[in-house]
Amino acid sequence: MVNSMVEIKKYSIxxxxxxLKNINLNICEKEIFAVLGRTGSGKTVLLESVxxxxxxxxxxxxxxxxxxxxxxxxxxxIGFVYQDFGLFPHMTVYDNITYxxxxxxxxxxxxxxxxxxMAEILSIGHILNQYPGTLSGGExxxxxxxxxxILEPKLLLMDEPFSSLDPAxxxxxxxxxxxxxxxxxxxxLFVTHDFNEAQIMADRIGIMVNGELKGIxxxxxxxxxxxxxxxxxxxxxFQERRMCI
Amino acid sequence: xxxxxxxxxxxxxxxxxxxxIVIIFSSxxxxxxxxxxxxxxxxAFYSEEVRFSIKLSLYTATISTVICMAxxxxxxxxxxxxxxxxxxxxxxxxxxxxxxxxxxLGLSLxxxxxSDFGKALKSMGFxxxxxxxxxxxxxxVVNLPYVIRFIRTxxxxxxxxxxxxxxxxxxxxxxxxxTITLPLSKNAIITTIxxxxxRGLGEFGATLMLVGATRMKTETLTTSVYLxxxxxxxxxxxxxxxxxxxxxxxxxxVTNWIGKKNTQESRMKDVKSx
Numbered sequence: 001m002v003n004s005m006v007e008i009k010k011y012s013i014x015x016x017x018x019x020l021k022n023i024n025l026n027i028c029e030k031e032i033f034a035v036l037g038r039t040g041s042g043k044t045v046l047l048e049s050v051x052x053x054x055x056x057x058x059x060x061x062x063x064x065x066x067x068x069x070x071x072x073x074x075x076x077x078i079g080f081v082y083q084d085f086g087l088f089p090h091m092t093v094y095d096n097i098t099y100x101x102x103x104x105x106x107x108x109x110x111x112x113x114x115x116x117x118m119a120e121i122l123s124i125g126h127i128l129n130q131y132p133g134t135l136s137g138g139e140x141x142x143x144x145x146x147x148x149x150i151l152e153p154k155l156l157l158m159d160e161p162f163s164s165l166d167p168a169x170x171x172x173x174x175x176x177x178x179x180x181x182x183x184x185x186x187x188x189l190f191v192t193h194d195f196n197e198a199q200i201m202a203d204r205i206g207i208m209v210n211g212e213l214k215g216i217x218x219x220x221x222x223x224x225x226x227x228x229x230x231x232x233x234x235x236x237x238f239q240e241r242r243m244c245i
Numbered sequence: 246x247x248x249x250x251x252x253x254x255x256x257x258x259x260x261x262x263x264x265x266i267v268i269i270f271s272s273x274x275x276x277x278x279x280x281x282x283x284x285x286x287x288x289a290f291y292s293e294e295v296r297f298s299i300k301l302s303l304y305t306a307t308i309s310t311v312i313c314m315a316x317x318x319x320x321x322x323x324x325x326x327x328x329x330x331x332x333x334x335x336x337x338x339x340x341x342x343x344x345x346x347x348x349x350l351g352l353s354l355x356x357x358x359x360s361d362f363g364k365a366l367k368s369m370g371f372x373x374x375x376x377x378x379x380x381x382x383x384x385x386v387v388n389l390p391y392v393i394r395f396i397r398t399x400x401x402x403x404x405x406x407x408x409x410x411x412x413x414x415x416x417x418x419x420x421x422x423x424t425i426t427l428p429l430s431k432n433a434i435i436t437t438i439x440x441x442x443x444r445g446l447g448e449f450g451a452t453l454m455l456v457g458a459t460r461m462k463t464e465t466l467t468t469s470v471y472l473x474x475x476x477x478x479x480x481x482x483x484x485x486x487x488x489x490x491x492x493x494x495x496x497x498x499v500t501n502w503i504g505k506k507n508t509q510e511s512r513m514k515d516v517k518s519x
Binding site: 079080088 | 409411413416431
């Protein structure tokens with residue numbers, strides 16, 4: 001039997017005028033799950049809800065059976081990669097990557113060994129002494145990934161992680177993320193507005209429309225017919241663009 | 246190639262003209278004091294009274310700045326990063342002295358510390374009224390709301406998501422504060438320290454109400470300016486004013502130097518205009 005990593009039951013949250021409505025979702029251990037939706041559909045809010053960012057909501061979000069907000073943030077064992085990567089601007093790439101190890105009072109040699117390992121996996125050995133302000137989009141993303149993965153989290157959450165990358169870098173990053181998934185065996189939940197990306201990367205895809213999770217499919221079955229009109233309309237836009245390409 | 250003249254050029258020209266007017270005005274103010282005070286400056290440094298006022302001003306401003314920072318950093322953190330009942334009301338009460346004249350603040354302090362409470366403190370050995378402790382208290386009370394507001398703004402500007410990421414990497418609230426919030430507000434905090442110290446050095450109204458103006462006892466630099474002017478000794482008054490000016494200029498240069506030194510590296514650093 002496959003164990004559940006993330007379970008969301010009847011989850012609703014109101015943030016200003018925006019509302020996330022009655023979300024039900026179950027993500028299995030070691031699964032790669034993509035949430036696909038238009039800008040403003042509530043993808044990031046859903047991701048932040050899984051991370052336990054918000055305190056006022058109805059329903060429940062659990063990670064391995066434990067209510068996420070009952071687990072202190074520092075003990076949740078989640079890696080979070082924001083769309084703008086959220087690197088600590090006052091630290092070098094090396095200090096960013098080894099931040100979690102420093103907090104855990106790991107010795108210098110161990111930090112160096114782990115940083116070198118991450119640098120090798122993600123090809124960032126040449127930028128370890130640089131500050132985030134001097135990096136390109138791809139380098140920033142790989143640094144953010146290295147920082148999140150160095151602690152080998154059981155759950156990796158990524159908010160539109162590839163949106164600011166050029167097509168060639170995107171392809172490289174897809175391969176690197178898959179490699180990371182193989183090496184670390186973590187569960188990955190990421191949000192995207194790119195159906196192509198979702199299909200390449202994810203095992204299953206959830207479709208968000210106006211704050212509601214309207215449908216969940218295996219990646220291969222993404223474009224099979226839906227009864228919901230909003231999903232059909234949303235996906236037909238993608239298909240039209242795909243045909244143009 | 247000929248450069249086209251646009252409305253933006255007029256805007257730039259307008260801002261430059263205004264800047265020149267402000268520079269002329271500020272320079273005139275500074276020169277008025279420096280030119281009058283410089284001839285008496287050497288003499289002033291040999292005067293025991295001026296040396297006393299310099300020492301007292303530096304001592305009280307330093308202590309009051311340390312107290313302000315020790316109180317303001319936790320308060321600003323609580324106001325920006327925690328939720329508690331009546332937070333908005335608390336913020337208004339904390340910042341209320343910002344809109345009060347310093348004389349009125351000094352009068353309030355005088356009423357409080359002349360009461361039985363003040364007398365009880367005095368009997369325990371902590372004298373406030375007509376004592377240098379009163380100078381420190383007046384400077385603290387006047388500066389605290391400013392310092393809290395500056396640091397609160399600095400904390401608000403730190404992206405809370407960075408603290409969240411830091412927490413997700415295992416940092417406790419204290420570690421998040423020490424490794425993320427504080428370093429990212431460092432420039433603003435250092436600037437606030439220097440400004441609070443300079444303001445403490447220049448404080449007069451509340452101090453006068455609480456500790457009076459007694460020569461060689463509660464005589465700070467600003468009190469020295471006031472006392473000497475009141476007794477017709479314009480030279481000594483100008484000399485004290487020049488000392489204040491020199492100290493203020495040094496602190497301003499230090500603030501700018503620290504600001505430049507701590508500028509984070511950016512890909513935009515070589516881009517001058519666009």
